[in-house]
Each structure stands twice: as C-alpha cells, then as structure tokens.
Amino acid sequence: MNSNHILTGQEERIAVETNAVFAEQMKHFKNSCDEIHGIESNLTTIGNEAFRTALLSPGRTIQTDDGTEWRHDFDLSKITSICHRRIAGKIEFAVIECLSLPTGEAKEVLNSGHNVRDVLREFIRDQKQILNLWKDDVKAQVSEHLIENYPHQDMSYVVESFEAKMERVISERQSLAQNRSRGMRV
Amino acid sequence: METENDAQTQTAAPPAERLAYSVQESADMLGINYYTMYRLIQRQKLKTCRVLRGKLLVPRVELLKLLQTNLM
Numbered sequence: 001m002n003s004n005h006i007l008t009g010q011e012e013r014i015a016v017e018t019n020a021v022f023a024e025q026m027k028h029f030k031n032s033c034d035e036i037h038g039i040e041s042n043l044t045t046i047g048n049e050a051f052r053t054a055l056l057s058p059g060r061t062i063q064t065d066d067g068t069e070w071r072h073d074f075d076l077s078k079i080t081s082i083c084h085r086r087i088a089g090k091i092e093f094a095v096i097e098c099l100s101l102p103t104g105e106a107k108e109v110l111n112s113g114h115n116v117r118d119v120l121r122e123f124i125r126d127q128k129q130i131l132n133l134w135k136d137d138v139k140a141q142v143s144e145h146l147i148e149n150y151p152h153q154d155m156s157y158v159v160e161s162f163e164a165k166m167e168r169v170i171s172e173r174q175s176l177a178q179n180r181s182r183g184m185r186v
Numbered sequence: 187m188e189t190e191n192d193a194q195t196q197t198a199a200p201p202a203e204r205l206a207y208s209v210q211e212s213a214d215m216l217g218i219n220y221y222t223m224y225r226l227i228q229r230q231k232l233k234t235c236r237v238l239r240g241k242l243l244v245p246r247v248e249l250l251k252l253l254q255t256n257l258m
Contacts, residue, residue: 025210025220028219028220028221029220032220032221079222097225099218099222100218101216101218101252101253102216102217102253103253103254126228129228130221130224130225130228131224133224133227133228134220134221134224136240137209137224137240137241137242139240140236140239140240140241140242141208141241143239143241144238144239144241147239
C-alpha cells in the first residue's frame with residue numbers, strides 16, 4: 001500500500017462521508033485516548049499523591065470480588081482507582097476497576113505491585129492495547145461499511161486514511177503525554 | 187380491499203433474534219460505554235468472534251452469560 005497516496009476527489013468525498021458515519025465512535029475513542037494519556041502525563045504526580053495518601057490517610061475500604069480488601073487512594077477515572085493495602089509491613093498498590101453492569105457492580109484488581117509508578121505504567125500499557133483493539137475493530141467496520149456501500153470498488157485508500165486518522169489520535173496524545181512527563185522530571 | 191402492504195403485514199414473521207451484535211450495539215444494550223466493552227473483550231471476560239475484515243462480533247449468548255454470572 002502506498003502511504004503517500006493522495007486521495008482522489010471521489011475517495012475524498014467518500015472519506016468525508018465515512019467520517020460522518022463513524023463520528024460518534026471517534027468521539028468516544030478520542031475521549032478514551034484523552035483519559036489514558038491524561039494519566040500518563042501525570043504519572044509522577046498521581047504516583048506521588050497515591051503514595052502520600054497511602055501513608056497519611058486510611059481511605060475508604062473497597063472489597064474486590066476476590067475477597068481482598070483495599071483502601072482507596074486516588075481516582076484515575078470514573079471506574080478505576082488506585083488503592084493500597086498493607087501486607088507484612090509493606091504497602092501493595094493496585095489499580096481497581098469498579099464496573100457497573102445491569103446485574104450489579106464488579107470490582108476487580110487490574111494491576112498490582114509494590115511500586116506505584118510501575119503499577120500505573122503497567123495499567124497504561126494495558127489500556128493502550130485496548131485502544132489498539134478498538135482501532136482495529138473500527139478499521140474492520142469501516143472496511144465492511146465501504147464494501148457494502150461501494151461494492152466492486154477499491155476503497156483501500158479510504159480505509160487506510162481512516163486508520164491513519166485513528167493512529168494520529170493516539171500518537172498526538174502520546175507525544176503530549178511524554179513531553180509533559182519529561183517536563184515534570186526536570 | 188386488501189392492499190399489498192396489508193397482506194405483507196399479516197404474513198410477515200416476527201424478526202428473528204440476532205445471533206450476534208457489534209461491540210457498539212452490545213455496549214448500548216448493556217448500558218456501558220464502548221471503551222468498557224473493549225476492556226471486557228481484551229481481558230477475555232467477554233468472548234467474541236471475528237467476521238470478515240476482522241470485525242468483532244459479540245454472540246448474544248455471551249451477553250446473556252455476562253448478565254447472569256459474576257465477572258470474576
């Protein structure tokens with residue numbers, strides 16, 4: 001595939017129409033990217049804050065579905081938070097997800113460890129894999145949409161341009177996060 | 187006089203229950219956001235299948251299973 005291909009007039013028109021069809025999904029995708037990269041940008045601050053809270057404040061108790069008890073330190077998003085517990089004099093940190101489903105709430109430990117920054121880094125790595133899964137699925141949906149609407153026509157460049165758009169959403173935010181994170185270390 | 191449309195209405199069978207849904211349709215039905223759906227899929231809490239071009243489909247039976255069982 002030629003990455004330098006410039007879309008023809010017809011491809012451009014179809015790309016605009018495709019963007020409109022998938023606009024709602026792109027909005028959600030961008031919001032999720034912002035959320036993750038917001039955490040990544042402030043990883044040091046969040047880590048320090050969680051550590052400080054763990055030392056100073058008991059925090060409210062959260063019992064996960066596996067029966068373990070944690071103390072809440074810091075909300076990462078609407079459904080994820082950093083928590084801690086003490087085991088044999090050591091503090092263990094965890095990212096805990098509280099997911100509301102029609103049947104009730106599920107509380108699960110996503111990542112855990114003694115170094116809060118490592119726990120956060122692992123969490124961010126996992127979240128980026130989820131974004132990639134999402135991106136690949138949307139790309140497949142775009143392909144399907146174009147095949148249904150423009151049968152017997154090669155729409156691969158339109159699919160490619162849509163995928164590139166999603167990759168830009170991820171990479172632009174990642175660069176911002178890395179720049180902010182570097183700035184903080186200085 | 188019976189029109190063609192009336193005849194179609196009388197003979198039309200109820201729409202068959204779909205066997206699978208897209209991630210977005212599934213999220214809307216469960217009342218959770220899209221990202222959470224992909225989280226559940228990535229963590230294999232929700233089984234999916236891939237159709238042509240790699241699009242993810244969530245079998246109806248998996249959605250029902252998710253609602254009936256605890257996530258753990």
